[in-house]
Amino acid sequence: MNAAGWTANPRNKWIGIACIAIALIALPFVLAMAGTAWVRITNFAILFVLLSLGLNIVVGFAGLLDLGYIAFYAVGAYVYALLASPHFGLHLPWWMILPIGAFVACIFGILLGSPTLKLRGDYLAIVTLGFGEIVRIFMNNLSDPINVTNGPKGISTIDSIKLAGLDFGGSTRIGDFVLSGTIKYYFFLLAILLIVIVINFRLQNSRIGRAWEAIREDEMAARAMGINTTRMKLLAFAMGASFGGIAGGMFSAIQGFISPESFVLNESVMVLAMVVLGGMGNIWGVVLGAVLLSFVPELLRYTVEPAQHALFGKQIIEAEVLRMLLFGLAMVLMMLYRPAGLLPSAVRKRELAKEEA
Amino acid sequence: MDTFIQQLINGLTLGCVYAVVALGYTMVYGIIQLINFAHGEVVMIGAMVAFSVITALAGSGMPPVFIVLLATLAAIPVCMAVGYTMERVAYRPLRTAPRLAPLITAIGISIILQHVALMIWSRNNLSFPQIIELKSYHLGSSETSATITNIQIAIIVASIAMMIALLMLIYKTRMGIAMRATSQNPQVAGLMGININTVISMTFMIGAALGAIAGVMVGSYYGIANYTMGFMLGLKAFSAAVLGGIGNLGGAVLGGLLIGLIEALGAGYMGDITNVCFLNGFLPGFANMCDTNPNGSLFGSNYKDVYAFIVLILVLVFRPSGLLGERVGDRA
Numbered sequence: 001m002n003a004a005g006w007t008a009n010p011r012n013k014w015i016g017i018a019c020i021a022i023a024l025i026a027l028p029f030v031l032a033m034a035g036t037a038w039v040r041i042t043n044f045a046i047l048f049v050l051l052s053l054g055l056n057i058v059v060g061f062a063g064l065l066d067l068g069y070i071a072f073y074a075v076g077a078y079v080y081a082l083l084a085s086p087h088f089g090l091h092l093p094w095w096m097i098l099p100i101g102a103f104v105a106c107i108f109g110i111l112l113g114s115p116t117l118k119l120r121g122d123y124l125a126i127v128t129l130g131f132g133e134i135v136r137i138f139m140n141n142l143s144d145p146i147n148v149t150n151g152p153k154g155i156s157t158i159d160s161i162k163l164a165g166l167d168f169g170g171s172t173r174i175g176d177f178v179l180s181g182t183i184k185y186y187f188f189l190l191a192i193l194l195i196v197i198v199i200n201f202r203l204q205n206s207r208i209g210r211a212w213e214a215i216r217e218d219e220m221a222a223r224a225m226g227i228n229t230t231r232m233k234l235l236a237f238a239m240g241a242s243f244g245g246i247a248g249g250m251f252s253a254i255q256g257f258i259s260p261e262s263f264v265l266n267e268s269v270m271v272l273a274m275v276v277l278g279g280m281g282n283i284w285g286v287v288l289g290a291v292l293l294s295f296v297p298e299l300l301r302y303t304v305e306p307a308q309h310a311l312f313g314k315q316i317i318e319a320e321v322l323r324m325l326l327f328g329l330a331m332v333l334m335m336l337y338r339p340a341g342l343l344p345s346a347v348r349k350r351e352l353a354k355e356e357a
Numbered sequence: 358m359d360t361f362i363q364q365l366i367n368g369l370t371l372g373c374v375y376a377v378v379a380l381g382y383t384m385v386y387g388i389i390q391l392i393n394f395a396h397g398e399v400v401m402i403g404a405m406v407a408f409s410v411i412t413a414l415a416g417s418g419m420p421p422v423f424i425v426l427l428a429t430l431a432a433i434p435v436c437m438a439v440g441y442t443m444e445r446v447a448y449r450p451l452r453t454a455p456r457l458a459p460l461i462t463a464i465g466i467s468i469i470l471q472h473v474a475l476m477i478w479s480r481n482n483l484s485f486p487q488i489i490e491l492k493s494y495h496l497g498s499s500e501t502s503a504t505i506t507n508i509q510i511a512i513i514v515a516s517i518a519m520m521i522a523l524l525m526l527i528y529k530t531r532m533g534i535a536m537r538a539t540s541q542n543p544q545v546a547g548l549m550g551i552n553i554n555t556v557i558s559m560t561f562m563i564g565a566a567l568g569a570i571a572g573v574m575v576g577s578y579y580g581i582a583n584y585t586m587g588f589m590l591g592l593k594a595f596s597a598a599v600l601g602g603i604g605n606l607g608g609a610v611l612g613g614l615l616i617g618l619i620e621a622l623g624a625g626y627m628g629d630i631t632n633v634c635f636l637n638g639f640l641p642g643f644a645n646m647c648d649t650n651p652n653g654s655l656f657g658s659n660y661k662d663v664y665a666f667i668v669l670i671l672v673l674v675f676r677p678s679g680l681l682g683e684r685v686g687d688r689a
Contacts, residue, residue: 331465
C-alpha cells in the first residue's frame, strides 16, 4: 500500500524513483518522434488518470457508486471556459479559475450527495446517472433566452494556461530547441498528477481515509464506532467532485474548445471502467487501469479498422463501438472473475474474497 | 381548458408506458433488492425488434393490427431471452457479493446491450413505417377540443390489461405465491421447496416481457427508435418506481402515471410560467431578446427530461420510502 514499502533497501528505492522520473521526463520527446498526436493522447491519458483518481476516492475509498462523474468534469470545464474566453469577455488567470472550478464542482457534489447519501448506495448510483444527463441537458439548452453556455455550439477560443511568461498554447523556442505546447502541457499535467497522487496517499492513510474504509466495509459498524457516516460519505463525494472539476478545467485549457458532446454518459462509464479494471481503492491500480484503457482504444483505432478491411473487405465494427463494448465487458468480467482489479488493494482483496466465500 | 385536457391525455398515455417499465424495475427490486440498470435497454431492444418486424412486413398486405401484434410477439421472446441471460450471466454469480459489484456489472451490461444494438440497427434514428392510420377523436363538440388518437387509446388499454394480468399472476397463481415468498425471505422460501433460482429468473423474464411491450408502445407512439432511447426511459421509469415506493407494484403504476402527467404538464406549461418577456423593458437587455424570440422562457419543453429527475430528488429528500412504500433508509 505505502509507496515506501516497495523494497527493503532504501537506496534501491531512490534509484527506482530516479529511473521512473527520467523515463517520464524523456517520454514526451520520444513520443513526439512518433508524432505529436501521441503526446496529445498521453496528455488525455493523464487527464483520465486524474479523473480516475478522483472517482477512486468515491468508488474505491468510500465504496459509493457514482455513475455521473463526468458531470463534475463538465462543471469544471465550463467554469474554466466561461471565466477565460471571449464568451463573457472574462480572462481570469488559470490559478484563480482552477480552484473556482473545483469549488463549484464541490458545491454540485454536496447538493447532489446530501439527499442521496443518507440512503442505500443504489439510489446514489441512479441519481448520479441522471445527474450526468441533466447537466448535459442544461449545457445544451442554457443558451436561450440568456446565453450562458452557448448551447450545442459550445465555447471556443478558451485561453490557454500561461505560467512564468510561457504560453502553453503555442511553441517556445529555446535556442535550437523547440518546445511544443503539447509537451509543455504534458509537464504541467504531470506536475498536477504528482500532487494529486500525493494527496491521495495522504488521504488514504489519514483518519478520514480509514473512516471511509470502515464505511465501505460495514456502514453499520462504522456508525457504531462513532463515525459520522453521512458526513464522511459527503466528504468523499465532494472531494471526488472537486478533483473532477480540476481535471475539467485542465481539459478546457488544453482543448481550447468545449461543447456538451464531450460530456456524455459513455465518458462516465469509461472512467468507472478504468477504476474497476485497475482495482478499486488501489491508487497505483487505478493509475494502471486509466493508462491501459486510455491507450488500448487508440491502438484499436489504428489496428482494428485496417484489419477488418484486410480480412473482410469492409468495416464491420467501428473502433468507437468496439471500445465501448470493451469497457462494458471489462466491467462485467472484472466483477465476475477478479473483483478486486488487476492490482488489488490488499484490504479490498481480503474483503471481497471473504464476502464471496 | 382544452390544452389542459390534451396534456392530461398525453401525460396519461406516457404515464402508462412508464408504469409498465417501472413494474419491471420494481418486481426485480422486490425480489432481490437490485436495481436492474439494464432494464431500460431491454425496452430499447423490444422497440428495435418490433421495428425490424414491422419494417419487414409493412409491404406484405397483412392487416396492420396483425403486423403490430406479430411484432410484439417477436419482441417478447427476444427480450425475455435477454433478461434471462442478463440475470444468469451478470447477476446470479454476484448475488452474495458486496452491493457495489452487481451495480457495476449492471452498468456494464447496459453499455454492452446499447452497443450491440448499435451494431445491429445502426446509430441513426429509425422511424417506424406508418402502417396504422392515425385517427383522432374529439373529446368535445368544438373543433378546438382535446383529441385522443387511436394509438393512445390502444396504449392505455393494453397497459391496463397488462397490469391486471400481472396482478392475477402474482396474487392468483402458484408462481406468484412463490415470488411473493421469495421476496419476503429467500432462505425460508427455499426451505419451503421453492426453487429460488427459477423464481428469480422468472421475475427477470416477466419484467423483460413487460419491457418488450412497453418498447413496442413507445416505438409506435413516438414513431422513432434509437439505440440510446432506453437510458432516459429507464431513468424516468425508475423515478416512477421510487416515487411510488420501490418494490411495490401498485406504487409503480401510480408513480408511472404521476411522472407521465408531470412531464406532459411540465412540458406544456413550464414554458409559459417561466416566460421572462413580461420583464421586457423592466430590465435592460431583455427588450431585444423578446423581440427576436417572443417565447423567451427560461425552461421550455426542451427541459421535459429534467422533471422526472427533479421529482426523484424531491422524493429522496422528503419521502425516500415513496408514496406507498415501506422504509428503506436504514438498510445498509
